[in-house]
Amino acid sequence: MADVTKNDEAVSDEVAAVEAAIAKPVERGEPILQVRNLVKHFPLTQGILFKKQVGAVKAVDGISFDLYQGETLGIVGESGCGKSTVAKLLMNLERATAGEVFYKGQDITKLSRRALKAVRRNIQMVFQDPYTSLNPRMTVGDIIGETYDIHPEVAPKGDRRRKVQELLDVVGLNPEYINRYPHQFSGGQRQRIGIARGLALNPEIIICDEPVSALDVSVQAQVINLMEKLQDEFNLSYIFIAHDLSIVRHISDRVGVMYLGKMAEIGTDTEIYDHPTHPYTQALLSAVPVPDPEAREHRERIILTGDVPSPANPPSGCRFRTRCWKAQDRCATEEPLLAIPQRFVGDDTPAAHESACHFAEEKDVVHAVN
């Protein structure tokens, strides 16, 4: 931990610097969170008493992206591609192996505990499973009110109950439910409680780690709409992690596609969904169910072969090359960087967005190909 090596004076300076940075207002459309080459390797060890590192699971292996004030950035990818690890790294629940996360220009990956606490007030999280994200031994009032015990400067003591009830009302729950326990609620209601907890400190950024994937489809829409409403009301920026492509398209302004710890493609939702240039994105999109049987007949399905390689031993060069139909020798030796493909540079087409592929080309897979 960083705070062990720093003396009190340095910590106080750091806290002051962080608080000054947080106080800076960020205009809509300016980057509020900048992620640069974020890396998380989980060591694989051998031996019981004297542990020897024999390798590492490269869960996140050099990811960069920006989150702009007031927008929703969707992050999609299949299970195990490192989406949730990114969320944990942004929340500092895991310490990054390398790389930086700049919140309003301040690197938050190496902060002391006290400075981090100030940052946490502004970056909050909504968890995936509403059945395990609420402490079963605490009432709803205690669960949400705990945020004010931890950050007493946000709400004076006598005011807390009223604030919690207001929050319950904001997320569409009856404020009378304040003394109930989590198991007395349905999944959707629990997720609303989780959202209320995330909102309690009035944060600027909320990181949503698959917030609706544990819910019924009918309830998913309600929760998503609630989140959109809250975004407008409180001027929030979301990082929305999910594997459901249609939900991500619905809520996101921009979308990043992850594969095996790397960002494959990133762009606005139209760019990604209607003009994907990375073969992995195209394959993912071709798997989206199409509700129209006519259109389904005509569209092209890209069926990938093989499994996702192990993140402990990823392929050389392009990570996707083992399953890619376009792969050539170059893909094994030279790693494609996330950048606007050479052939589209300067063009004013929606295909000109960042894509990590040597052979990026446009292919519309969602719409029926006649």
Added chain:
Amino acid sequence: MPDVTKTAVENADPMAATAADAAAATGPAPQAEKARSLWGDAWRDLRRNPYFVVSGILILLLLLIAVFPGLFTSASPTYADLRNHYLGKPEYGKVFSAEWLGYDGQGRSVFARVIYGTRASITVGVSVTVLVTVLGGLVGMIAGYFGGWVDTILSRLTDVFFAVPFLLGTLVVLNSFTDRTVWVVSGALAFLGWTQIARVMRGSVITIKQADYVHAAQALGASTSRILMKHILPNAVAPVIVVATIALGGYISAEATLSYLGLGLPTSVVSWGQDISGGAQQIRTAQHIMLYPSIMLSITVLAFIMLGDAVRNALDPKLR
């Protein structure tokens, strides 16, 4: 979506009430219902469990005897009349009198000694359990939560204590004390007895600390002590309580064993272990001296084990 901000409970529109989101709200009258928790459910379950009722009544009775032995007999456990020596066989007609269960080798009333011996046994059992739960719970919680080298050191330490044979180790420890009071015996039993609780607690904490609500508290910036006391401990303690309740009976019999072997409580203390030990020497001529303290001991141990078993079943939703 107009009804996103309303729950079905307060919404009069029957169509909107079909929203699956609100359908699981419990009970038709939410304002009248009482909050339910794991312990609340367990308590409702326990009250209907005959094992719990029987063991609970027995334990309450034993506690009453331990606290107020004078209510149950007017005879003194230390008054010796050698005229009753060996001749004082039980007189079953004289219920609750000094003669009821006969006299021991020194002419002391067995009934009075059984009643007065309860206190020492219960005190040892309860105090060892409390000590073991606090010590083992603390070690297990720290090892489980912090992991890494802290866990390695504490777990190996637990293994070291676990490797020492319980009774033999306690005998060695007690041998170095000349003045063996109830507290010394309890301390010696707890000194070697905490390992089981530590292991149970460690496993339980490791499971709980991966729950999202612990991550949520960390994400809010909660201090380690808050996370441990508010989130980990209340959720991890159930299996520990079960193990501790079952072990309580074992500690009472361990005290009796130590007294029987001559390294438990001194002869001046009235305890079942002492009486069983003394009675064993006269087993051929006067079986009643050993029989009645043994029966009391068995009932007590059984009551606590039954209680622990019932509590375990009630706290485990899978067995419900």
